[in-house]
Amino acid sequence: MSKFTPLSTFSLAGRPVRRIGYGAMQLAGPGVFGPPKDRDAALAVLREAVASGVNHIDTSDFYGPHITNQLIREALHPYPDDLLIVTKVGAVRGEGGSWLAAIEPEDIERGVRDNLRNLGVDALDIVNFRSMGSIHAPSEGSIAKQVAALAELQRQGLVRHIGLSNVTSKQVAEAQSIVEIVCVQNQYNLVQRDDDALLDELAGKGIAYVPFFPLGGFTPIQSSVLSKVAQTIDATPMQLALAWLLHRAPNILLIPGTSSLGHLRENMQAGQISLSQEVLAELDAIA
Numbered sequence: 001m002s003k004f005t006p007l008s009t010f011s012l013a014g015r016p017v018r019r020i021g022y023g024a025m026q027l028a029g030p031g032v033f034g035p036p037k038d039r040d041a042a043l044a045v046l047r048e049a050v051a052s053g054v055n056h057i058d059t060s061d062f063y064g065p066h067i068t069n070q071l072i073r074e075a076l077h078p079y080p081d082d083l084l085i086v087t088k089v090g091a092v093r094g095e096g097g098s099w100l101a102a103i104e105p106e107d108i109e110r111g112v113r114d115n116l117r118n119l120g121v122d123a124l125d126i127v128n129f130r131s132m133g134s135i136h137a138p139s140e141g142s143i144a145k146q147v148a149a150l151a152e153l154q155r156q157g158l159v160r161h162i163g164l165s166n167v168t169s170k171q172v173a174e175a176q177s178i179v180e181i182v183c184v185q186n187q188y189n190l191v192q193r194d195d196d197a198l199l200d201e202l203a204g205k206g207i208a209y210v211p212f213f214p215l216g217g218f219t220p221i222q223s224s225v226l227s228k229v230a231q232t233i234d235a236t237p238m239q240l241a242l243a244w245l246l247h248r249a250p251n252i253l254l255i256p257g258t259s260s261l262g263h264l265r266e267n268m269q270a271g272q273i274s275l276s277q278e279v280l281a282e283l284d285a286i287a
Ligand SMILES: NC(=O)c1ccc[n+]([C@@H]2O[C@H](COP(=O)([O-])OP(=O)(O)OC[C@H]3O[C@@H](n4cnc5c(N)ncnc54)[C@H](OP(=O)(O)O)[C@@H]3O)[C@@H](O)[C@H]2O)c1
Pocket: 022, 023, 024, 025, 026, 058, 059, 088, 130, 165, 166, 185, 186, 211, 212, 213, 214, 215, 216, 217, 218, 219, 220, 238, 239, 255, 256, 257, 258, 259, 260, 262, 263, 264, 266, 267
């Protein structure tokens, strides 16, 4: 595992993106379905994220559905020039909030158009094809049809760059044979490191790796070692979990999700934490 001082930015789609971004999924209602409990608080979190330096927001039109994008638009449109909004297609929401694969070319186009409309833009900065796999883990199978559909929308000028989510190394290679892939968004965190090899492979190619569930997702990480080490360096366990990711590889871009201003402020400070070799060794041993 490489060890280095965390860089403050990494190039994504040719733009310097700050390594601590923001994931907007937590802004929708319970189960990422329906409106937020406190709409004003959701708008305040988005505005403060950008005011405090976030220039990378992750979203999807299937969060809510539509609601998260509509909140982003209300809070931040017209968007700052340096803000990169990354969205994803490949699913829709069923009645009651179920997550359904939507993977035909017409579904991909509909997903792109939903994002354009609800974000209020003429072209999307980056669209990830989100393979449904086994929901939070990838499974093998061709994604060529979906990537080709996104490449066609890129040719039409509706999509600037293309990424992938919930995919295997083989699927990344397949997609790269069709179009340039600028980022991969898979599940990865201190206690879930199945993607170590893919992360290192992408680091070697200079491609951004964006871990989803960086804090453990709906059930944030609980580890007695993490809590103990956090106490010794005067950080919270969640700050330390983010700092570990920043130290893990230079191509990791963070998108921690929160609906709380207090947590947002805490997460933003994780970039200031420098970890010694001893602390890194203790954390590396957790998985
Ligand atoms: N591509 C995909 O398939 C996929 C899947 C899942 C997520 N995502 C993206 O990845 C982003 C990050 O994932 P996530 O939001 O699901 O999970 P996460 O960032 O790992 O964790 C979010 C959870 O941690 C809590 N939290 C946040 N900051 C905290 C802090 N400082 N202290 C204590 N608790 C804290 C949040 O609650 P509070 O709201 O109370 O802070 C929320 O329950 C999402 O927002 C979404 O944009 C993508």
